[in-house]
Amino acid sequence: MQRLFLFLLLVIASATAVAQTTETPRKYLIYLNDKAGTPYSIQQPEQFLSAKSIARRTRQQISVTTRDLPVNPAYVQNIKATGALVWYTSRWFNAVVVQATEAQLEQINNLNIVKQSRSLNRVAGSSAELTYSTPDSDTTAVTSKSSVQALNNMYGRAFHQADMLGVTELHAAGFRGEGMTIAVLDAGFLAVNIIAAFSHLYQNNQLRGTFDFVTKKQDVYTASSHGTAVLSTMAAYEPGFMIGTAYKANYLLLRTEDAASEHNIEEVNWLIAAEYADSAGADVLNSSLGYSSFDPPSQSYSYEQMDGNTTIVTKAADFAAATGMLVVTSAGNEGNKAWQHITAPADADSVLAVGAVDSLTNIASFSSRGPASDGRVKPDVVALGQNTYVLNTAGNLVRSNGTSFSGPIMAGFATILWQGYNSKTNLELIQFIRQSGDRASAPDNIYGYGIPSYKRVVTGLPNLFANDGVQVVNPVAGNELVLLLSELWHGQKAEVQLLDATGKALKTYSIQVTADRQTIDLQPLALQKGMYLCKVRSGKQVATIRFVKL
Template structure:
């Protein structure tokens, strides 16, 4: 009897081992080169959208070999081993495959394969091969959306927007128009039916959706975390809730498989970021963070939070290198043993956001810095303790987490960038630092503090002459004298004068084809102080401060 039990135990163990060896899993396969690829950096339109190319050109970023797609001949050869190819990664020059250990051995034996790594314990079932597509639309803003908003229009969400001065940016005419935000999250149930999001569909502001977990286009299921995150930026229901960038265009991308935690989710993030890049996204919001994984995936240590080690931190930095502003939540471990930021919050080139309460006091759960290599994190903070969000039923509820301070900040950053479009993504991060309440003494709890648009006068350096616009400064009488270079006279230029609080005082079109122009300020009855002049001509934007004596 004992021998029979031992035999059965042996057969059980052997069967389990055999199942582990033959059950398909996902792997990341790194390739050695992009030799003989049919793609070239001289023809980026083969693999990047017009908007993606324009974003690079605006920031003087060159297309490099890292942007080139994986060699399709290599992909076909890998498929020949019997594995299923899920995704390819331009930036990592890698392929995500699903297959057995035996099939992986065949893949690893290929001459152009450098190495591979497992991404999850067991594979998810094979999914429909959806097509990653972006609507050919820049988004149009409906006249039905009121652009002259009162505090009551924001409902209970007014304070979280006003804390940053997002309301002042809205008053100045910046709501996210023409900007695209990619939201990487765990699902968006209810977004396509909740009234507060109806304008996104009426105005073609949702320009792409994809579920990178199941490889389908339907993102309106799974975890409602993404719905709440999106509401802080995109909601528009006057009297109930208005988000910080409600007129921006959105890419809704599911990367997170909420019930589990494995490296595959980092790779989903990577592939989604590449998709966002190629689709022309200006901003990525990521309310996700990675430190601890389910066994047997190996968790990260604090020493690896150095901005260069984790898959997702490297992906975030690559995204930033293409000109995307990556905004990520710091994490919710501040009152736990770990206490430090997660990844990609540790990345070198991202804007990491912690959480405060309504009084500006740091939330106990907000993850702290520094990074393992000593950099200050978080960068800045926003309301994340008792923030107002929408749930999947469309109800306004209070919720806690840097998951919400992050997107509140992302919407603000998007409209700030819209108002200063000549700046690069890195310059916008620097500007947000300068607008912070602790700009002169940043720390690893609040970073540079709570940024506010009202500090824009001191936050902006004196600009203009090098951009083709200059003022006779200071202004001692009632005549504001403007000098315009040729590049500002080839098309109409709009002038805006803004006071130190961000209030729009004057908006008018300048005379065409005149190098020197005079604006009579007498009717404005300007008090002594510092003001901003903003010039907008096509894609050109320049902001200059002047002193009225």
């Protein structure tokens, strides 16, 4: 673990001084030809991935590939030798982000290791510390704590946005995000470290990492309040005032967006942050950011390029999903504007894109419309995004509008749902959430598959989860692990293996399946609180389920 994070810090901090010049350096993405000669190996992924990242892949039977390998350090040194400043490297794109003059760029392009370069059009030294109010945060009706606490409701005014999806029922069943990690990619998290409703994140060690990929520092508590509001819909916990949809999950707070301008560099920041989230072992990635139009001299995208394969950030989102992370992204707030369509990366085919409705389940006028330009249904689903309750930097509730908020509400729901149905892959879970929507029988390009609900999950359980026929009564509060096995397993001798979250085997049991319910005695193991794996095998039948020990 120490080796991994030393590696990450070296990548983040990697830099050389730019030679003094009268020309203003710009940023570029340098694509490399290959990873030949790299000292890293897919047979030793622990060199560049955390144990939790490897375990996530293992659970979903995803192999580590050459795309996961870090950029060859020798190639990076060749680029540094030109005098250019190396900001970041990208494993998935096999690329290097540099800040360089035109003369330095010409030297880089002449290197035989370089495939091509792309301008990111971000002028070095421009302001990145602007606190801003985003177009989708149309803030009204500030509510003080004293008035909300009078409500006879643990969730305060945020009850409806959680209950609409059945989050309150999942919480009551014991699924609140324990053992799951959510990476939040946003524009800044102003005052999160001093707001009372977030104090549990620090007290319970639920905040697992922060980094500002715009300015290359760990402090993310400046620049913007947008991420503060986004985070509150998932992580806030102050009973009687506000409770988020996944308040017991662990969090990574990653700043990728520079509010002072809009350039392609922000897509690349998103890419690098997603790779960081992968390496650190995030289960879910939430992004309330969307890209279509850019400031000159960057080139804006066309609707035709919203095809799931073209934009930098869309490719990054699909690569993130390929590692087993569940990527949840806002559809965009362009529905009542000239653009009207979804924005990238909502067009990606492996993400859950979320539109917005009001409290009466009517589509919000600003919610971006689909389809993706290749005809796929988008958005995938919708949640409350009009007059949504979020926290401002003073720690008070405000009503705000935007898919920026329907997205993370859905991300929290998806996280705790996955906690319960943990034998499923990220893509299976996306399909499951779609099919539990209230418009699943006739999806369209306004509501997508509609509003998912835990009630419909329970109703659809026999059909949607019949493929492996194994479930665990989860979480485990005592010393008995209860397995629920379908008739597929009856009459068979099965091997039950318990593993910790890293995949280390703890104990193996042999059982004869004679009924739907089988009990495993955990008392001799004296398990600590946390996440564990249960692998059940009989012949060619194999099922792996995560469970939480309370």
